Amino acid sequence: MSKAIPLVATYRLQLRDGVDLDKARELLPWLATLGISHLYLSPPFHAASGSTHGYDVIDPTRIDPVLGGEAAFQRLSGAAQRAGIGIIVDIVPNHMAFTPENPWLADVLRHGRGSAHAAIFDIDWDAGPLHFPVLDGAIEDLLAQGHLAPAGDADDPRLRVYDREYPLRPNDLSRHLCGVTRTLDAPTLDALLAEQHWSLGDWRTSADRITHRRFFNVTDLIGVLQEDPEVFALTHRWIIEQVEAGHIQGLRVDHVDGLARPGGYLQRLRDAVGDTPIWVEKIVKTGEDFPSAWPVEGMSGYEFMTPLTRLLTSREGLATMRETSIDAVPPDYGREVRKVRRELLEQVFTPELRRVAGAALTALALDEGARAQVSEAVGRLATVWPFYRSYAADLAPLSPAITQAIDGLTEDTTVASLIGLLRAPDDPHARAFAVRFEQLTGALTAKSEEDTVFFRSVAFLPLCEVGAEPDLGVIDDATFAAGMAKRADRTPLALDTLSTHDTKRSADARAVLVALSHFPDFARELYTDARQRGREAGVSEQWALYALQTALMLRAEPDAPERINAHVAKAMREGKDLSRHEAPNTAAEAAIAQLCRALHHGLATGELLPDRLRGDFEAAIETIALAQTALQLTAPGIPDIYQGSEGLAVALTDPDNRRPVDWGALALGQLPALAARKLELTRILLTQRQERPDLFTCGTYALRTDEDSWIVERTGEGEAFSVHIPMPKRHSADCLKDVRAVD
Structure with missing residues (x-):
């Protein structure tokens, strides 16, 4: 293995759609000027024909020819080594493409x-x-x-x-x-x-x-049995060879919760790749963490985004947005989730429910006559399950939060029997049931929350995000700082991200709505107007609020009308109330898209954003966008920068967030003012991290307020650093006001 490259910051690059491995190699000088230590690649493996993302792998033992094949990867690896930049590869152990091409x-x-x-x-x-x-x-x-x-x-x-x-x-x-x-x-x-x-x-x-x-x-995706050592060896052969040859310096494991026994898989991977950093894509709820026994550097960063959004959001403005959304959005997020889960179990996850029930019948020694009763019990249990999975299959005990959530169901003897199986560590049939049940709860949670109710409970879209929940409140600086201190103590090398290929909206898009929360009266006017326009147009007021927030985020994007059409159609199909992927309601989609374009026009012309507010509002957006960046780049952990977001990147749900990046404009500095300032701030703070990597990953973290600024202070081993970050209420964005480093 090659000498380890100190982790400073990663740069996530989406391969395909015009970006192959030779293009990645061409970007290395740009990454070096930014202060990036590791290039983080989306899956480069041979994928199904026409793949736009690479997660539909057909052969994990070879590089996709459309990306340049093995020769291009070796050229990239060699150039990266010469540039002192590591390579992180996103691997996909859970599934492959379900196609005869495989x-x-x-x-x-x-x-x-x-x-x-x-x-x-x-x-x-x-x-x-x-x-x-x-x-x-x-x-x-x-x-x-x-x-x-x-x-x-x-x-x-x-x-x-x-x-x-x-x-x-x-x-x-x-x-x-x-x-x-x-x-x-x-x-x-x-x-x-x-x-x-x-x-x-x-x-x-x-x-x-x-x-x-x-x-x-x-x-179109089929699960892989990674619990079989021979399957692991076959599917990881290329990965392990490249790590041993020094061509790969880090791994990101996609969808770890889909595996039968994630803990066992990660230990096998750790044994195979030694001390090479491993991160897992894991989504946790507030108050939840990944199992401490996992031999990984940490998670891939979703757990960092939510506290940051909650810190930057105005309590008064959030309350106003929710109050002005009453009777337009579902009144109870949890109840809406449970309703959707039941629908999905009955209409979508029928094969999965059948398999879980079959495993339960075997474990409980019941015959087929009990299938309906057991299926109902599985459904009741899965409907209230509070997390993606419990890890009972890895012999972890049920957490207090799970015990509390299922407490009301234990009077049902069949449900009680299923819970008993999850708590039976020595019974192989019980373990088999736990695996199937947890693979179901992970999928059910994701599809019911992220991919459905996040498009219904839309009073404030920045909290309709991976790792967040729409009913969360704001937090103060002491709570945020305590979370960062815990992060420095437990997972100092976890990734800190603001945008990914899976976020519903990029950080710069969310910044617009977070800024709006600091103008509660203006927010009330906009929300009230949008609902009225929805009524007049005869469309859903819920989707009128969604259209308003989408128009706000895209207010300065020149190609907004075309992007609105595509995004509204996808969002409504994800929401599954007026339209679905399986049965698109194109008339409803067109009506909401038309309303969204009209709102966008009203914002651009001053009808909805008058000149008396425009300057202050734009300044607040700038303040939030730069504050997010400054807080990310000075926090414990390793900053993960999504492609193009070193400048201004306003993006919506994929594929909108995989649009081409103009790296030429970034390199030449041909940027709008906010993008230029954000790029400058990124370079300055990454330079600080390069000079003091241990201070930023492991040093103590403090966050305090001073009049109208947050002050981040990092100390450790005789070094100190501080930065003043203006608060939104200043309507200023000078994040370079006072950066001090003291040895």
Whole structure:
């Protein structure tokens, strides 16, 4: 392994969409001038055709050719070593792409559970063949339209379905069809499909036939059995080789909560990569932490964003926004979440619920006659589960928060029996149930909260964010400082992030709404006006408030109208009340988008943002944006800068947050005033971190107020640093007012 590079700051780069590994290599000089110590890459592995993000891996043992392949990675690694910059790679152990493009899965399609690769994937073979709900209509109609046809040849028989080719069992029928006749009629197709280890169905009606573990409810992703040491060795072979060769200096583990036993997986990974830093993508609620036994540097930073937002938000303004939203948004966040969870269990997570109930039946030694009763008990328990998972599968005890949340259900004897299974460390069937239940609760929590109710409980969108909750309140500087002190003590190398590829809105977008909270009277006027416009347009007042906040965030973006159209459609489908991904209501989406564009126009022309307020409001936005940056770059932990956010980056939910970055403009300084000041502040503070890395990661942390500023003070080992950060009420943004370093 190469000599360790001191951790100062990471820079998250999204590969694909015009950014390959050679482009990453070209950016190294820019990162060096910023003061970045580590380039943090999104997954570079061979992914499904047309992948825009890389999390749909088809082969984790090779670099994707579209990114330049292995040669490009070696060029990048060599250049990074010469520049003194480390490489962090985002790895995806939980799942792979569920597509016949996946060579290991293709072999499973051909040979079934007898395939040499069948043990890689989490498949319930007892529930039936692997099911692909990919058809858009009746199979006989699609055959007549030419969407299904023989492919390959007698030695490699396949069935073409749309633009994908599915391997067939090599028998007389498939060889004859693909090698001789090359034609297919409906009776023959029925006979052919009946012989396969997989099946096809309409995506609208056959999802309950799915037999593989999905990532959340994404059918195109299949779970991987990392608890098997041989599977771990195979899927991590390339990663371990690159770490040992000194080409990788850090790993970020995607979706650790999806794994059967995260603690065991992380220990195996630690044993394989030695002291190479490991971070986990883990989402925690307020008051929750990840298990202390995990051998990792920390989490990937969501837990840092929420306290910072709560510190910067005005208590009075937040109360005003919530008061002015009454009767437009759900009145009780927790109740709304529970309602959505029940709906998802009944309509979306039916395959997962079936598997959990089956594991419970086995563990409780019950027959199929008890399935309905057990399924109901699982649903009741999962509906009130307060966290993503309990780690009972890793033999961790149930936390007091979980015990409190489920207390009202224990009178139900079946629910009580399920809880008993979670507390039964020596029973292998109980452990199997715990794994399945926790994989369900993680997915259910994410889909019900982040991907549904965060688009309904919209009184204040900065708290509708990964790691936050819409009903949280503000915190004072003492509470924030105590959290940072704990962070310095427990996870001094955890990542501190403000924006990621998964945040609903970037830090600079959230800053606009946080600034609005410091103008409560103005906020009341805007919210009241938006609701009135919604009524007049005959659209949902809830979505009118969402449209207003979106228009505010995009108020200065020249391409706002086009981005509004795309974002509103996605947001409404995520919200699942007026529109859904499965059944888009394009008329409702168009009406809300039109309202959003009208509000955006009103903000631009002065109708909604009068000149008497514009200067103070823009100054407050600048103050918040720079305060976020200053607090991030001076906090314990390792700052993680999302691509382009070293300047001004106003972005909404992906794919909006993966738009191209103009690094040329950043390097040349061709920037608006706020972007230029933010870039200057970033460089200055990262220089301070470079000069005193131990002080900033491990030194003591204090935050106090002095008239109209926060003062951050860091001390340790004979070194000291302080910075004054103006508060929003100043309507000023001079974060460089007083930066002092004392040796």
